[in-house]
Amino acid sequence: xxxxxxxxxxxxxxxxxxxTIQCQVDSQVTMMFxxxxxxxxxxxLIATANQGSEATYESGFVIDKFPxxxxxxxxxxxxxxxxxxxxxxxxxxxxxxxxxxxxxFFGPGTRLTVL
Amino acid sequence: xxxxxxxxQFLSIQEGENLTVYCNSSSVFSSLQWYRQEPGxxxxxxxxxxxxxxxxKLKRLTFQFGDxxxxxxxxxxxAQPGDTGLYLCAGETGGFKTIFxxxxxxxVKA
Numbered sequence: 417x418x419x420x421x422x423x424x425x426x427x428x429x430x431x432x433x434x435x436t437i438q439c440q441v442d443s444q445v446t447m448m449f450x451x452x453x454x455x456x457x458x459x460x461l462i463a464t465a466n467q468g469s470e471a472t473y474e475s476g477f478v479i480d481k482f483p484x485x486x487x488x489x490x491x492x493x494x495x496x497x498x499x500x501x502x503x504x505x506x507x508x509x510x511x512x513x514x515x516x517x518x519x520x521f522f523g524p525g526t527r528l529t530v531l
Numbered sequence: 532x533x534x535x536x537x538x539x540q541f542l543s544i545q546e547g548e549n550l551t552v553y554c555n556s557s558s559v560f561s562s563l564q565w566y567r568q569e570p571g572x573x574x575x576x577x578x579x580x581x582x583x584x585x586x587x588k589l590k591r592l593t594f595q596f597g598d599x600x601x602x603x604x605x606x607x608x609x610a611q612p613g614d615t616g617l618y619l620c621a622g623e624t625g626g627f628k629t630i631f632x633x634x635x636x637x638x639v640k641a
Contacts, residue, residue, distance in 0.1 A: 420573070
């Protein structure tokens with residue numbers, strides 16, 4: 417298994433500003449992902465963070481709004497740009513385990529509130 | 532578009548009762564995971580099922596994968612307040628992609 421930490425754990429931001437969320441894994445992993453989750457609801461995949469290349473975004477998510485970095489095999493950042501109240505959500509990063517199946521290990525999440 | 536339907540969406544039961552959560556799809560999955568998430572934390576992996584008809588037990592939790600690998604169930608026996616949380620099923624669709632069910636919010640009253 418992998419232990420994943422995220423910073424910040426929560427933040428309250430003003431409309432129009434940007435926030436960068438950091439995700440640190442305690443071991444090298446091949447795949448890292450970023451999700452968005454409304455409290456008590458399911459997860460929506462934003463993008464796959466690729467090491468050494470541009471992230472792969474899901475439908476409805478674009479790089480200008482959610483730029484992602486993955487400088488090495490243990491670290492990734494997600495920036496939420498030009499925020500609006502609609503961006504208020506929980507943002508989770510995850511990493512794929514070493515098993516053959518899509519077993520993911522998740523960070524504790526970042527709760528973002530945009531005023 | 533692949534969908535993974537999860538039911539019920541919400542369940543409130545008394546301690547000691549049994550319950551079953553269902554995940555259904557028209558798609559075939561190469562594997563399926565069950566996660567539990569508590570408030571303020573990320574989802575935690577409970578189990579992976581791979582083979583059609585497979586049954587796995589984790590203490591009071593029993594997981595079953597359908598014969599055609601399109602559906603799965605989670606049965607909890609004698610639920611306890613510590614079982615309270617959001618239960619998510621997730622199906623592997625290939626290419627490291629996973630789709631998540633809508634989740635079942637379980638509340639077990641003491």
